[in-house]
Amino acid sequence: MSTNRTRPHLASEAAPRWLTEREQRAWMGYRRMRTLLDLQLARDLNRDSGLSEPDYDVLSTLSEVADSRWRAGDLAQRLSWSTSRLTHHVNRMQARGLVAREACPDDGRGAVIFLTASGWATLRSAAPAHVRSVREHFIDLLTEDQIDALAAIGATVIAHLAEVSLLSGDGDFGAAGPRLTARAGSDGVWAGWPRGAGSRRGRTRRGWGIRSGRRIPARCGRDRCARSRP
Secondary structure, eight states: OOOOSOOGGGOOSSOOOOOOHHHHHHHHHHHHHHHHHHHHHHHHHHHHHSOOHHHHHHHHHHTTSTTOEEEHHHHHHHHTOOHHHHHHHHHHHHHTTSEEEEEETTEEEEEEEEEOHHHHHHHHHHHHHHHHHHHHHTGGGSOHHHHHHHHHHHHHHHHHHHHHHHHTTOOSOOOOSOOBOOEEETTEEEOSBOSSOOOTTOOOOSSSSOOOSOOOOOSOOSSOOOOOOO
16 A cells, blocks of 8 residues: 555645655565565465464464463464454364363363474474575575664564553554474474574574564463463
């Protein structure tokens, strides 16, 4: 949507701050890049692993905690999904054997969602090809300075949106993307978007991708579950 043209019929005492040509190029470039990149990554992910982007989001987010168990309300909030959307998608993933669900021990109306062995195997299998796609179509096209600038831009916008979300009463602002980070754990390696993605110059990093937003700890563990509801 173009936003830089003057529209006399919309004139008011507080005139809109239409974008300059420079700002318009940046805005439209971002929108076009986001559309094309999302489509390419989704195509590659489905081709290589049979997973959809929402599938990968759920699997990688569940893998963020040691026992891969999240209270349903916390998981929906982390993904910035409605509880209804999460319920329907988890039902489909459960039918495929990727995740399982059980009642929250301390809250009969709550549910805990966790990765199955098949879900873990699927995530570990999918992550290497997915990160190659992210590198090929995005990360390795950028210089280190551009990556740093992108991280700073993301942090600025995310902080603003988090504040807007809290002021509007929407609660915590959820994560903005799937994790591609590999991290050693007691049972091996898990995957998501590498935090601090590496560059083509070969600088060593701690992961397989980038994660936007801040971590929201899961409230349910193996032996406990918070009573608070989403």
